[in-house]
Amino acid sequence: MAAVHDQENPPAAAAAVVVVVVPFLFQSHLNQALQLAHLISSYKIPVYYATSAAHCRQAKLRYNGKNTSSITHLNFIELPMPPFLSPPPNPNSTLKFPSHLQPCLDVCLELRHPTAALLRQLSSSSKRVVVINDTNMAYVTQDVATIPNAESYSFSCISAFSLHCIINQGILDEYKTNVDRIYLKPIAETVTPEILKFAAYQSPHEDLKSGDLINTCRTLERSYLDLLKDKKQWAVAPLNPVIRATDEMINNNTCLLWLDKQPRKSVLFVSFGSTTSMMDEQVKELAMGLRQSKQRFLWVFRDAERGNAFSDDNGDRKSGLPDGFEESVEGIGMVTRDWAPQVEILGHGSVGAFMSHCGWNSCMESLSMGVPIVAWPMHSEQPYNALLVTEMLKAGVAIKECDGDLVGSDLIKEAIEEMMVSDEGVIKRERAEEIGLVLRNAVEEGGATRLEMDSFVEHITR
Structure with missing residues (x-):
């Protein structure tokens, strides 16, 4: 010992x-x-x-x-x-x-x-x-x-x-x-x-x-x-x-520096946690859905982690994005393959919503910052968390069923637009702000x- x-x-x-x-x-x-x-x-x-x-x-x-x-x-x-x-x-x-x-x-x-x-x-x-x-x-x-x-x-x-x-x-x-x-x-x-x-x-x-x-x-x-x-x-x-990001918290992180240049509440943060991997075909559909929505986004593009988080290739994801995707969304979207400071990102004033696997840690971080959730549960208790957030708390929209089927870019685009630009999305965002205030208090x-x-x-x- x-x-x-x-x-x-x-x-x-x-x-x-x-x-x-x-x-x-x-x-x-x-x-x-x-x-x-x-x-x-x-x-x-x-x-x-x-x-x-x-x-x-x-x-x-x-x-x-x-x-x-x-x-x-x-x-x-x-x-x-x-x-x-x-x-x-x-x-x-x-x-x-x-x-x-x-x-x-x-x-x-x-x-x-x-x-x-x-x-x-x-x-x-x-x-x-x-x-x-x-x-x-x-x-x-x-x-x-x-x-x-x-x-x-x-x-x-x-x-x-x-x-x-x-x-x-x-x-x-x-x-x-x-x-x-x-x-x-x-x-x-x-x-x-x-x-x-x-x-x-x-x-x-x-x-x-x-x-x-x-x-x-x-x-x-x-x-x-x-x-x-x-x-x-x-x-x-x-x-x-539960303190929102400040200059002292940035420390030249590239994600946060990019967010500094975006309009308030305009960015969809996309991250599926440390235990989720998407097949290449699903990655392509997500990329197309993001591009077609014409909404600003910050996408943490990583594989599920290995049991040893210090493996040389831990979390690396080298394939799956459509050819030329990052160039085609330059100025609108950012893709990062690094470990991202999720709490600071969610607390940044430019983030308007969070596309998440609905792990409860991510849900609590998002809600405590007043950020609504585009729910895409993957496994375990995540569908229950997604139901809680979208139906009981009314602070999110659901993107899909947790059934392993491929989700098309049209459904992804629809969920993003529902959250970011629709009247219903305004209500969801206001509700998330109310919950955030409750949690911070x-x-x-x-x-x-x-x-x-x-x-x-x-x-x-x-």
């Missing part, structure tokens, strides 16, 4: 309460867990962020806070994890779940014993060890039950509505009547058998938790949170920074989320 403190942080005095955050290894989960760790540490509680060395590095490099120096006080614990295969994604798969990441998930179960050793070491010098584990890491943290002065809390990185749908699959027919563009399948039909087996490893250990932290805001999802409440529960979102002193976080800290330091 790695030493309790990394080289960045000298050993602190023994604390009454310490918190250990154990994230899941997908990028969006790593990021949300790091944001949560930073938030808890602002209460002057020692926080340990424990995962493999590579994933510690990945989380730190991509931290989307305004100032990365704000996380130097966290204790990053590099747990030993066996090497694993890191195959490339298969963009031609009709099932869009990132099955190429499975080797990484299989070996992450080996984090159990070094995690247990870390908890025992911390328990010997602390009044209480509080473990916050991603719901997908319950197996890894199961030994908390053997430590008398330790307690655990699950951290859910998806919306309360999606949790409700997953737990109660029979309700899907009720929601299908409300939507004509998003095809709601049981989640088992949008993921692989291997990930279902991985999830089954977690199930026997889920009851060990003393409560739930959920990445949502009570003001936004109160009714669904009430449906889920069977233990102590805290809604702690938004976790991402929630994290201020006396706001709904701040009160929930205060309550959680009071509970664990009781």
Whole structure:
């Protein structure tokens, strides 16, 4: 096991309460867990962020806070994890779940014993060890039950509505009547058998938790949170920074510099997260739809990431765009193949909408900045998030069914125009602005989320 403190942080005095955050290894989960760790540490509680060395590095490099120096006080614990295969994604798969990441998930179960050793070491010098584990890491943290002065809390990185749908699959027919563009399948039909087996490893250990932290805001999802409440529960979102981009945040990033030159609210930001790959034919249809819409756009054109985010060709996408496409949209559109600062982009005044796969992290970042969503869900709980955003919150439009079929440029153009230039789009954008104000107010002193976080800290330091 790695030493309790990394080289960045000298050993602190023994604390009454310490918190250990154990994230899941997908990028969006790593990021949300790091944001949560930073938030808890602002209460002057020692926080340990424990995962493999590579994933510690990945989380730190991509931290989307305004100032990365704000996380130097966290204790990053590099747990030993066996090497694993890191195959490339298969963009031609009709099932869009990132099955190429499975080797990484299989070996992450080996984090159990070094995690247990870390908890025992911390328990010997602390009044209480509080473990916050991603719901997908319950197996890894199961030994908390053997430590008398330790307690655990699950951290859910998806919306309360999606949790409700997953737990109660029979309700899907009720929601299908409300939507004509998003095809709601049981989640088992949008993921692989291997990930279902991985999830089954977690199930026997889920009851060990003393409560739930959920990445949502009570003001936004109160009714669904009430449906889920069977233990102590805290809604702690938004976790991402909610301050809009400033000159200090730009740091000469090419995307942000390009946005500086565009009219206010005129740009469609297009990004499908770190686990999505599109087949070349679909890329061409998207490119044509963007060009035909005649709307300004910023497109993050990358493949799904490998299990090792530091592979030389990680995320590279060299093919798929029509010949001459970038030249044909010069001045109107920008294509970037680099890792993009999504929070800062969404907070930029020139961004008017976000075409997204509807991962919940992306949804929360977009909504907290008051940016409506053109929803294009791919797998897992993303169709449920898309339904929540488009039908319940009325802050987006849906582009397609989550069924693996090719989406033509005409449908893509139609959805873009509906959002960017129609009267209905104006209503969606106004609604997103209202939600953004609610979410930003929630994290201020006396706001709904701040009160929930205060309550959680009071509970664990009781």
